[in-house]
Amino acid sequence: MFSDSHIDIALCGRAMYARITGLANMNNCMTFQDFSTVLLESGYERVIVDLARCTGMDSTFLGVLAGMATHIEERKAPLVVIVNASPSNLETLDDVGLTSFVEVHKEAVDIPEIETYRIDDDTVPDMDRVEFIKECHEKLICIDERNQQKFGPLIQAMAAELARKK
Numbered sequence: 001m002f003s004d005s006h007i008d009i010a011l012c013g014r015a016m017y018a019r020i021t022g023l024a025n026m027n028n029c030m031t032f033q034d035f036s037t038v039l040l041e042s043g044y045e046r047v048i049v050d051l052a053r054c055t056g057m058d059s060t061f062l063g064v065l066a067g068m069a070t071h072i073e074e075r076k077a078p079l080v081v082i083v084n085a086s087p088s089n090l091e092t093l094d095d096v097g098l099t100s101f102v103e104v105h106k107e108a109v110d111i112p113e114i115e116t117y118r119i120d121d122d123t124v125p126d127m128d129r130v131e132f133i134k135e136c137h138e139k140l141i142c143i144d145e146r147n148q149q150k151f152g153p154l155i156q157a158m159a160a161e162l163a164r165k166k
Contacts, residue, residue: 005021015047016044018047018049024057029121047081051083051089052083052084054089064136070139097140098143133158
C-alpha cells in the first residue's frame with residue numbers, strides 16, 4: 001500500500017539524518033523509533049529530519065517525533081530539527097503542537113550527497129504494532145493536552161483491543 005514510502009538514515013558525528021520519502025506512517029516508523037532511541041541513549045545529540053520528499057505524516061509518525069523531541073528533558077538545544085518541510089507538513093506539525101518541541105528551519109536546506117541506509121519495518125506482530133501506535137498517540141497527548149480530544153478515543157479503542165488479546 002505504501003511501498004514507495006520509506007525512511008533512509010545516515011550518521012554523522014553525534015547526529016542522525018533521516019530522509020523521509022512518501023508518507024511517513026505507522027507502517028514505516030517503528031524501526032525508525034527503535035533505532036533513534038538506541039542512538040539517543042548512546043549519546044547522539046540530534047535527529048535531523050528532512051521532509052523534502054515527504055508527502056505527508058500520519059499521527060503515529062508524529063508521535064515518534066514527539067517521543068524523540070522529549071527524550072532528554074535537560075537538553076540545551078532542540079534534539080529534533082525539521083528541514084525542508086512543505087507548508088502542509090509544517091501545518092501538520094503545528095496542528096499537534098510539535099513546533100513547540102522541535103527546531104524548524106523554514107528556509108530550504110541543501111543536504112550534501114551522503115550515503116544513506118534504508119530502515120524498514122520488518123514483519124511486526126499485530127499486537128506489537130497496536131501497542132506501538134497507542135504509545136505514539138499517548139506521546140502526542142503528553143506534549144499538548146488538546147490532542148486528547150483528537151486521539152483519546154483511538155487510544156481507548158487500542159487499549160480495549162490489547163486487553164481482549166491478552
